[in-house]
Amino acid sequence: MPWYRPCNPSFGSALLLAVALFAVQTASAGGKNAFSYPPEEAAAHNPDQATHTVEIKDFKYRPALLTVKIGDTVEWKNEDIFPHTVTAVNKSFDSGSISPGGSWKFVARKTGSFDYFCTFHPNMKGKLVVQ
Amino acid sequence: MRISTSVIATIGTAIFAVVSLNTPANAQTTLTDPQIVGIVVAANQIDIDNAKLALNKSKNKQIRAFAQQMVTDHTAVLKSVSDLGAKLNVTPEESESSKSLKAQAEETANKLKELKGKAFDKAYIDNEVAFHQVVIDTLNKTLIPDAQNAELKSALQGAVPLFEGHLEHAKNVQTALEGKAGGR
Numbered sequence: 001m002p003w004y005r006p007c008n009p010s011f012g013s014a015l016l017l018a019v020a021l022f023a024v025q026t027a028s029a030g031g032k033n034a035f036s037y038p039p040e041e042a043a044a045h046n047p048d049q050a051t052h053t054v055e056i057k058d059f060k061y062r063p064a065l066l067t068v069k070i071g072d073t074v075e076w077k078n079e080d081i082f083p084h085t086v087t088a089v090n091k092s093f094d095s096g097s098i099s100p101g102g103s104w105k106f107v108a109r110k111t112g113s114f115d116y117f118c119t120f121h122p123n124m125k126g127k128l129v130v131q
Numbered sequence: 132m133r134i135s136t137s138v139i140a141t142i143g144t145a146i147f148a149v150v151s152l153n154t155p156a157n158a159q160t161t162l163t164d165p166q167i168v169g170i171v172v173a174a175n176q177i178d179i180d181n182a183k184l185a186l187n188k189s190k191n192k193q194i195r196a197f198a199q200q201m202v203t204d205h206t207a208v209l210k211s212v213s214d215l216g217a218k219l220n221v222t223p224e225e226s227e228s229s230k231s232l233k234a235q236a237e238e239t240a241n242k243l244k245e246l247k248g249k250a251f252d253k254a255y256i257d258n259e260v261a262f263h264q265v266v267i268d269t270l271n272k273t274l275i276p277d278a279q280n281a282e283l284k285s286a287l288q289g290a291v292p293l294f295e296g297h298l299e300h301a302k303n304v305q306t307a308l309e310g311k312a313g314g315r
Contacts, residue, residue: 059292081207082293083200100207120200121296122303 051105053077054126056084056098061116061126068108069131075105084124089115162277165224168216170274171287173229174266175205175212177236181255181262184243191252193304197259200300204293215286249308256305263298267291 049071055062057079068074076086078098086095086104092114095104108130118124162170178201185198216223239258246254270291278284 058289059296081211082204118296120204120300121293122299123292123296 049073051075054086055079056086056124059121059124061086061124064125065127065129067129067131070108070111072130073105073107074128075103077103083120084118085120086116086126087119089117160227162226162228162273163224164219164221164279164283166226166229167274167278167283167287168212168221169223169225169229170232170269171212171290172209172223173232173236174269175209177232178259178262179205179209180236181240181243181258184240185251185255188243188247188251189255191249191308193307194252194255197256197300197304201259201297204297208290208293211286215283219280219282221280221283252308256301256308259301260298260305263294263301267294267298270294 048069050068051073052066052068052075054066054074054076056076059080061076066074076095076098078084078100081100083097083099085097086093088094092110093106093116095106097120098104108128111130114128114130116126116128182198182201182205185194186202189195189198215221243251243254243258270287275284275287275291278287
């Protein structure tokens with residue numbers, strides 16, 4: 001057993017959860033609270049954060065379904081030779097045109113299930129689930 | 132209304148001309164790879180030319196955005212076709228199909244040039260819907276089955292979702308235009 005392992009894994013998870021909950025609360029408080037603690041920063045302070053990549057290639061988002069945690073960063077990389085967009089059906093996010101070879105990323109700040117598509121090629125569909 | 136119907140009919144004829152080449156009655160006229168590339172180049176160029184016409188003539192935001200996208204996407208296709216042709220040593224060749232496609236497209240363009248304003252917008256987008264549908268059918272029924280080179284066949288298969296995407300986008304614009312007209 002390595003000496004550096006945390007003594008109690010469940011304590012570590014609880015701590016992460018507490019921090020995550022704090023981030024959620026801060027974000028849902030509207031960001032600009034008494035601590036002037038913007039949600040971006042809250043997300044950045046979430047030790048649980050991760051960056052996920054969705055590849056856009058051959059008119060497909062890969063993976064087409066991605067589940068992330070609040071505060072995580074999602075990056076879409078356009079590997080096609082055509083511009084594409086990442087546009088939520090409910091308009092909660094919209095990349096605008098992503099050039100071939102370009103990318104677009106955002107921090108997931110709201111929980112929920114977000115269907116998205118490419119406004120240029122509406123037959124391209126994906127889904128982002130933020131937990 | 133009558134004009135746009137005749138535009139669609141024109142395109143329909145062009146499509147029929149392309150597809151009918153592959154009927155069993157004249158199965159010996161199966162297209163060669165250079166002829167297939169010639170048809171693909173012609174189809175892309177036709178759509179770019181129509182889009183440029185729309186950019187010159189239309190003031191409608193959605194039509195202009197769609198037309199701009201057609202120029203961008205089909206120019207990218209032309210480049211990749213030209214790159215693939217160079218790699219496979221296939222030079223685009225004219226065929227009865229490509230000639231007929233171009234002749235019909237010229238007729239359509241002449242009709243579009245006579246129209247203005249909303250009549251132009253409607254005829255242009257109706258034609259885009261019909262044209263992309265024809266190209267998809269031609270790819271699936273003729274060009275992909277006829278292609279000999281595996282890489283060419285795979286590139287043609289890869290192009291189908293692009294045309295399907297354009298078809299869906301064109302239908303969305305068509306619906307939006309109809310909605311505006313109907314709302315008055």
